[in-house]
Amino acid sequence: MKDVPDREPATPSPEPTDFIREAVRQDLASGRFARVHTRFPPEPNGYLHIGHAKAVWIDYGIARDFGGLFNLRFDDTNPVKEEQEYVDAIAEDVRWLGAEFGDRLFFASDYFEQMYRWAEDLIRKGKAYVCDLSSVEVSAHRGTLTSPGKDSPCRNRSVEENLDLFRRMRAGEFPDGSRTLRARIDMAHPNLNMRDPVMYRILHTEHHRQGKAWCIYPMYDWAHGLEDSIEGITHSLCSLEYENHRPLYDWFLENLGIYRPRQIEFARLNMTHTVMSKRLLLELVNEGRVRGWDDPRMPTLAGLRRRGYTPEAIRVFCKRIGIDKADSTVDVQLLEHCLREDLNKRAPRFLGVLCPLKVVITNYPEGEEEELDAVNNPEDSAAGTRKVPFCRELYIEAEDFAETPPPKFFRLSPGREVRLRYAYYITCREVVKDAAGRVVEVRCTYDPATRGGDSPDGRKVKSTLHWVSARHAVPAEARLYDRLFTASDPLDVPPGGSFKDHLNPESLRVVTDCRVEPALKDVRPGFICQFERLGYFCADPDSAPGRPVFNRAVTLKDAYARAQRTPSAV
RNA sequence: UGAGGAUUGGUGUAAUGGUAACACACCUGACUCUGACUCAGGCGUUCUAGGUUCGAAUCCUAGAUCCUCAGCCA
Numbered sequence: 135m136k137d138v139p140d141r142e143p144a145t146p147s148p149e150p151t152d153f154i155r156e157a158v159r160q161d162l163a164s165g166r167f168a169r170v171h172t173r174f175p176p177e178p179n180g181y182l183h184i185g186h187a188k189a190v191w192i193d194y195g196i197a198r199d200f201g202g203l204f205n206l207r208f209d210d211t212n213p214v215k216e217e218q219e220y221v222d223a224i225a226e227d228v229r230w231l232g233a234e235f236g237d238r239l240f241f242a243s244d245y246f247e248q249m250y251r252w253a254e255d256l257i258r259k260g261k262a263y264v265c266d267l268s269s270v271e272v273s274a275h276r277g278t279l280t281s282p283g284k285d286s287p288c289r290n291r292s293v294e295e296n297l298d299l300f301r302r303m304r305a306g307e308f309p310d311g312s313r314t315l316r317a318r319i320d321m322a323h324p325n326l327n328m329r330d331p332v333m334y335r336i337l338h339t340e341h342h343r344q345g346k347a348w349c350i351y352p353m354y355d356w357a358h359g360l361e362d363s364i365e366g367i368t369h370s371l372c373s374l375e376y377e378n379h380r381p382l383y384d385w386f387l388e389n390l391g392i393y394r395p396r397q398i399e400f401a402r403l404n405m406t407h408t409v410m411s412k413r414l415l416l417e418l419v420n421e422g423r424v425r426g427w428d429d430p431r432m433p434t435l436a437g438l439r440r441r442g443y444t445p446e447a448i449r450v451f452c453k454r455i456g457i458d459k460a461d462s463t464v465d466v467q468l469l470e471h472c473l474r475e476d477l478n479k480r481a482p483r484f485l486g487v488l489c490p491l492k493v494v495i496t497n498y499p500e501g502e503e504e505e506l507d508a509v510n511n512p513e514d515s516a517a518g519t520r521k522v523p524f525c526r527e528l529y530i531e532a533e534d535f536a537e538t539p540p541p542k543f544f545r546l547s548p549g550r551e552v553r554l555r556y557a558y559y560i561t562c563r564e565v566v567k568d569a570a571g572r573v574v575e576v577r578c579t580y581d582p583a584t585r586g587g588d589s590p591d592g593r594k595v596k597s598t599l600h601w602v603s604a605r606h607a608v609p610a611e612a613r614l615y616d617r618l619f620t621a622s623d624p625l626d627v628p629p630g631g632s633f634k635d636h637l638n639p640e641s642l643r644v645v646t647d648c649r650v651e652p653a654l655k656d657v658r659p660g661f662i663c664q665f666e667r668l669g670y671f672c673a674d675p676d677s678a679p680g681r682p683v684f685n686r687a688v689t690l691k692d693a694y695a696r697a698q699r700t701p702s703a704v
Numbered sequence: 705u706g707a708g709g710a711u712u713g714g715u716g717u718a719a720u721g722g723u724a725a726c727a728c729a730c731c732u733g734a735c736u737c738u739g740a741c742u743c744a745g746g747c748g749u750u751c752u753a754g755g756u757u758c759g760a761a762u763c764c765u766a767g768a769u770c771c772u773c774a775g776c777c778a
Contacts, residue, residue, distance in 0.1 A: 335776035
């Protein structure tokens, strides 16, 4: 991924693939803008999620496609909700995603002084006034969707008085909520956002970057267009709910007489079995429903990263879902597909057993052991091979054995011969049970002629199993994740219900007695591999030397398991 | 019944007056030292009603349905 070049002349996108790129292309052609400059403006009040990835990828991708610039700008105008922790996490996530902003990291709070001066300008023009109404009174004066509002009694204050009052607001003379600065537009406007919107509120709260420098803070509508204007943004891309705010965005900039970017709105991402709201995600974190913002079940970028998602997979996903103005819900299976597609090409394969069942090869010499060659990645010949130890006692997956095999079960069962991946054909001769009647060991014989996994006499075997050498394998923990919510739309609840009613009680299954290849003994957190026949796994930061912990990012597709679920397929 | 938007298979998108297509999902089958991958096939679509036109997803008219907005949040 290349850096966005600095100040290169805008180049028309070769083929507009969505309505925003089409609009940008037209703006370039018409001369409305001579360059392209976008921004991603998160509020640092939570972690970024996959929906933000879509937005980032639209903002960054359009800048890149048109040879323009891309800014990361924190919209930190509300100190009561914002924290430095979020600033750091968000910047890291955006970098990780691959949206490079170089040194173009900005903070709205750095513009507070300029914003303040512009506010005085508006007052001088008679287009803003200090209002003494309380928030309830302002609300009552606003009118309703179908009826006009009423003017504030303060609406016709003199410029001098407004200036004086506004300066004293800044100086800290008034308590929180006692006054606001409002734009003087039209209390009867059919768009409620235009009914004298509040520009500044009094908040005697310390700001995470500005400290105690301010006790008045700008509102979004007032601040956002100014931020865009200051940075020379050409296309201010945002989600649909801001469509109603565009007239106000334009109004402030026009009445100030300053540079005006073009705001374009697109539909935010929704995904099945997922909630995509920082507020609700925060609720899950605060109530301990998940381990934190980076819990691998969370749709946050931090969670997805910990789980084993790659930036490449997320980018491809963002590209495939497209951009539109229609509300939509993407099937989470598309995200999973993108991950499998990426990891299938790149992830090295290993053998690992989640639930070990001991296998004793009765005709294999007691103290002997040997090394077999295993292919690291059948999709990538350059990945080479590795050695895997083999000896008399092995572990296989418990569910790969059935004493009485159901129909279509091809794996190991008494009398049946199967292949151990890269090793030998083995035949089950005997089953050992404990007092409770549970199978605790399977005794097999192997065919020395099948070393490497091929039979010289050409006989076929229905199934190939993964395995590890009991003597050599390293113990590991696996965390098997399933969707966080059982319902396709977790927000679809009866009156009085909660999205948390749909929480999947089996969204996390911890398996503590796994066995994996010795090569995996000391993996670094973040290492991603495929455990053959099981899925893609990512080493967790909780890993300890000699005892790795793996998060299952996604299973392999499993036709057998699917057939089990749908009994119709005989 | 204020304003602003939206509507194409199960899902997400494409087609910009000229054969409605792609991906995911789902279902078959082939292949296979991963019941993976890959390959082949199948399923199924223009919100409704009128109109313009040789021809409409696309243009016009009317309607339906859905989304957003009444924070001193963003």
